[in-house]
Amino acid sequence: xxxxxxxxxxxxxxxxxxxxxxxxxxxxxxxxxxxxxxxxxxxxxxxxxxxxxxxxxxxxxxxxxxxxxxxxxxxxxxxxxxxxxxxxxxxxxxxxxxxxxxxxxxxxxxxxxxxxxxxxxxxxxxxxxxxxxxxxxxxxxxxxxxxxxxxxxxxxxxxxxxxxxxxxxxxxxxxxxxxxxxxxxxxxxxxxxxxxxxxxxxxxxxxxxxxxxxxxxxxxxxxxxxxxxxxxxxxxxxxxxxxxxxxxxxxxxxxxxxxxxxxxxxxxxxxxxxxxxxxxxxxxxxxxxxxxxxxxxxxxxxxxxxxxxxxxxxxxxxxxxxxxxxxxxxxxxxxxxxxxxxxxxxxxxxxxxxxxxxxxxxxxxxxxxxxxxxxxxxxxxxxxxxxxxxxxxxxxxxxxxxxxxxxxxxxxxxxxxxxxxxxxx
Amino acid sequence: xxxxxxxxxxxxxxxxxxxxxxxxxxxxxxxxxxxxxxxxxxxxxxxxxxxxxxxxxxxxxxxxxxxxxxxxxxxxxxxxxxxxxxxxxxxxxxxxxxxxxxxxxxxxxxxxxxxxxxxxxxxxxxxxxxxxxxxxxxxxxxxxxxxxxxxxxxxxxxxxxxxxxxxxxxxxxxxxxxxxxxxxxxxxxxxxxxxxxxxxxxxxxxxxxxxxxxxxxxxxxxxxxxxxxxxxxxxxxxxxxxxxxxxxxxxxxxxxxxxxxxxxxxxxxxxxxxxxxxxxxxxxxxxxxxxxxxxxxxxxxxxxxxxxxxxxxxxxxxxxxxxxxxxxxxxxxxxxxxxxxxxxxxxxxxxxxxxxxxxxxxxxxxxxxxxxxxxxxxxxxxxxxxxxxxxxxxxxxxxxxxxxxxxxxxxxxxxxxxxxxxxxx
Numbered sequence: 001x002x003x004x005x006x007x008x009x010x011x012x013x014x015x016x017x018x019x020x021x022x023x024x025x026x027x028x029x030x031x032x033x034x035x036x037x038x039x040x041x042x043x044x045x046x047x048x049x050x051x052x053x054x055x056x057x058x059x060x061x062x063x064x065x066x067x068x069x070x071x072x073x074x075x076x077x078x079x080x081x082x083x084x085x086x087x088x089x090x091x092x093x094x095x096x097x098x099x100x101x102x103x104x105x106x107x108x109x110x111x112x113x114x115x116x117x118x119x120x121x122x123x124x125x126x127x128x129x130x131x132x133x134x135x136x137x138x139x140x141x142x143x144x145x146x147x148x149x150x151x152x153x154x155x156x157x158x159x160x161x162x163x164x165x166x167x168x169x170x171x172x173x174x175x176x177x178x179x180x181x182x183x184x185x186x187x188x189x190x191x192x193x194x195x196x197x198x199x200x201x202x203x204x205x206x207x208x209x210x211x212x213x214x215x216x217x218x219x220x221x222x223x224x225x226x227x228x229x230x231x232x233x234x235x236x237x238x239x240x241x242x243x244x245x246x247x248x249x250x251x252x253x254x255x256x257x258x259x260x261x262x263x264x265x266x267x268x269x270x271x272x273x274x275x276x277x278x279x280x281x282x283x284x285x286x287x288x289x290x291x292x293x294x295x296x297x298x299x300x301x302x303x304x305x306x307x308x309x310x311x312x313x314x315x316x317x318x319x320x321x322x323x324x325x326x327x328x329x330x331x332x333x334x335x336x337x338x339x340x341x342x343x344x345x346x347x348x349x350x351x352x353x354x355x356x357x358x359x360x361x362x363x364x365x366x367x368x369x370x371x372x373x374x375x376x377x378x379x380x381x382x383x384x385x386x387x388x389x390x391x392x393x394x395x396x397x398x399x400x401x402x403x404x405x406x407x408x409x410x411x412x413x414x415x416x417x418x419x420x421x422x423x424x425x
Numbered sequence: 426x427x428x429x430x431x432x433x434x435x436x437x438x439x440x441x442x443x444x445x446x447x448x449x450x451x452x453x454x455x456x457x458x459x460x461x462x463x464x465x466x467x468x469x470x471x472x473x474x475x476x477x478x479x480x481x482x483x484x485x486x487x488x489x490x491x492x493x494x495x496x497x498x499x500x501x502x503x504x505x506x507x508x509x510x511x512x513x514x515x516x517x518x519x520x521x522x523x524x525x526x527x528x529x530x531x532x533x534x535x536x537x538x539x540x541x542x543x544x545x546x547x548x549x550x551x552x553x554x555x556x557x558x559x560x561x562x563x564x565x566x567x568x569x570x571x572x573x574x575x576x577x578x579x580x581x582x583x584x585x586x587x588x589x590x591x592x593x594x595x596x597x598x599x600x601x602x603x604x605x606x607x608x609x610x611x612x613x614x615x616x617x618x619x620x621x622x623x624x625x626x627x628x629x630x631x632x633x634x635x636x637x638x639x640x641x642x643x644x645x646x647x648x649x650x651x652x653x654x655x656x657x658x659x660x661x662x663x664x665x666x667x668x669x670x671x672x673x674x675x676x677x678x679x680x681x682x683x684x685x686x687x688x689x690x691x692x693x694x695x696x697x698x699x700x701x702x703x704x705x706x707x708x709x710x711x712x713x714x715x716x717x718x719x720x721x722x723x724x725x726x727x728x729x730x731x732x733x734x735x736x737x738x739x740x741x742x743x744x745x746x747x748x749x750x751x752x753x754x755x756x757x758x759x760x761x762x763x764x765x766x767x768x769x770x771x772x773x774x775x776x777x778x779x780x781x782x783x784x785x786x787x788x789x790x791x792x793x794x795x796x797x798x799x800x801x802x803x804x805x806x807x808x809x810x811x812x813x814x815x816x817x818x819x820x821x822x823x824x825x826x827x828x829x830x831x832x833x834x835x836x837x838x839x840x841x842x843x844x845x846x847x848x849x850x
Contacts, residue, residue: 036495038494039494041491044484044491044493051479067687068684068685068687069684070686098524098714099713100711102709102710106708107709110535110539113539114538115572140708140711144708147539147540259493259716260494260495260712262714262716262717280572283531283568284527284531285525285531287685287686288524288525289714290687291684291686292687
């Protein structure tokens with residue numbers, strides 16, 4: 001029965017029943033964390049052999065530089081070749097960074113603030129800088145722009161990507177809008193992959209600002225959860241076709257391919273963009289960890305081997321996603337107190353509760369020992385205007401722990417929803 | 426015979442003789458690089474066993490976190506313990522970074538520009554920010570402050586450290602002076618270690634700016650070239666005694682201990698400084714490479730083992746320093762056309778030519794196939810007002826190559842000096 005159709009008495013009984021279940025749970029003293037998109041131990045074990053690739057004693061990059069020493073600021077040649085295929089750029093359109101694509105994004109924004117982009121005024125010298133933020137989105141993106149005092153404008157997501165009509169209108173009118181955060185494949189947290197039309201519209205965006213950049217965080221480009229994945233269009237190719245090749249900065253990493261703490265991050269963009277960025281890169285570092293770059297290239301050999309490797313990840317984590325969505329289908333769907341995504345890739349399930357219930361649900365879970373991503377985190381400034389979105393990260397816990405956590409989550413959703421509806425009676 | 430006492434005819438003959446030698450050298454088609462302080466291959470081999478420390482299959486940090494995964498933003502506990510001894514701070518006064526202390530310094534300056542320090546106005550919002558720069562100094566320090574538009578003021582070096590009278594006077598008067606770059610032990614390039622008095626005067630510096638910071642880049646704290654090294658005083662301890670503990674940011678790394686491309690960098694400061702910086706750190710990265718942190722701790726075990734390890738480096742590179750200074754003593758000293766340091770540690774020999782000759786010497790060397798650090802690089806904006814300082818980096822070439830490079834360098838010094846003196850006749 002749909003919860004909204006219940007009488008006050010029915011609702012009260014439902015609430016009390018779930019409150020009792022909740023208190024039972026609380027007594028168990030659970031301590032589980034579903035807050036971040038962390039791979040689980042079995043996933044980490046998949047890349048263990050990467051640690052042995054130097055047993056051959058060969059530390060030379062293909063250009064003759066010893067990767068243990070300084071040098072090769074923008075990456076070793078074989079890493080450029082390897083990763084350019086991953087993010088769909090040429091080998092002169094890529095920089096290989098350290099272990100963190102977030103760090104590369106922060107650096108790129110910082111560079112725009114301090115030095116400007118291709119001869120335009122440094123953003124730090126402007127009265128106002130704005131970014132568009134498709135919501136719900138990735139909290140760490142929003143924290144970067146918040147750090148730099150950027151005004152963030154929410155853009156609603158649709159099943160084909162962000163609302164392009166709204167974006168096209170805003171960027172055409174307002175020169176102070178300098179960028180947009182995008183996770184184009186399996187978006188964080190909705191799992192939405194941008195349609196071909198969306199990518200093409202991004203690629204040919206006409207912006208009032210000459211230094212507008214799309215921050216295209218393709219974090220999940222090979223992180224599929226189905227057997228027949230569909231990849232998004234190559235944005236740099238499309239931008240070139242549209243004579244607009246400088247509009248995009250592409251980011252990617254192996255954080256969820258090899259080791260989250262010790263992967264390799266990359267950035268791709270037009271040669272003109274990359275050539276300018278390289279000029280500034282050497283101010284902040286002598287070189288990134290090239291041993292780790294070579295470790296990755298030696299371990300995988302070819303890009304298609306890395307894509308194969310991702311199937312082993314899928315085998316471990318796809319059942320976890322299924323566990324969550326099946327439980328929600330069974331327990332929440334009939335009650336009409338929430339909706340959620342069933343993603344074909346990426347790391348998250350996005351749950352929308354009844355308006356005004358997200359914070360309550362997250363708090364209830366926390367008090368019973370299950371940490372979720374903070375409610376609101378998926379919005380700029382941590383403010384979800386409808387207080388409804390909750391990001392679920394099912395990869396890290398074991399199936400057994402995940403089952404417990406989901407059971408608790410469902411109880412909390414029921415409890416919070418019943419209380420909300422009771423309050424409205 | 427001192428070159429300045431030669432007649433025009435003697436000088437001409439001397440010049441011609443060295444020009445002939447130079448042209449012979451040029452014909453050899455050398456290609457050697459002495460521009461940067463790179464360890465040589467034999468030094469890199471010293472840490473090879475570090476790559477096997479995970480053969481035990483144990484990836485857990487002492488706090489129970491798997492170092493392969495996300496987490497522990499400011500470093501694993503055992504790395505904090507290990508490296509706090511290296512830079513002389515407590516375990517709650519340290520952040521463990523990635524592979525680059527330069528990157529940590531850039532980040533710290535960037536944070537001061539964008540967020541300010543302990544409640545003071547962000548440097549980016551001030552009309553003018555100035556830094557003191559002991560000269561000659563490290564070019565990459567100066568590039569960071571140049572990047573942020575900081576006005577740099579040259580401070581002469583003395584045998585006991587920078588001119589403290591001048592520093593004390595300037596910082597007491599001018600609130601826009603926000604920092605100073607220091608390499609306190611075996612300074613780059615002079616190899617000068619700050620005296621106890623210098624460290625104490627730094628520690629108790631009275632500055633007009635409340636947010637003045639000493640950037641104490643202790644890059645060579647354990648990089649001794651003698652058997653009885655004397656370490657500088659602990660600046661944070663001294664600053665605490667002076668009630669001035671927030672005045673210093675300390676940096677260090679293992680770039681020249683293990684692998685320059687894949688070491689571990691650290692920053693130390695008062696708990697109040699570190700606590701504030703940690704708040705901002707998570708904006709730019711999720712966590713640094715903790716596998717590499719644990720690799721270092723497992724490899725060395727104790728700090729004293731790392732100090733022992735440095736003796737193996739010394740055995741490889743001390744003879745290279747001797748080769749250079751002995752050749753200079755023999756060939757240049759009698760001519761009175763240059764002076765140089767005989768450092769007890771660090772990575773460089775600082776050579777001062779006759780005024781106006783440094784650029785010429787570096788150019789001559791380059792044209793004959795030996796790359797030196799660019800003349801002027803050791804000064805802010807790349808401008809050596811007397812055009813005399815040249816930084817020699819003897820560690821990377823083999824003894825055989827180094828001998829050739831020094832032979833060429835000496836010929837170039839003689840040639841450039843003779844031409845200068847001839848032009849003045």
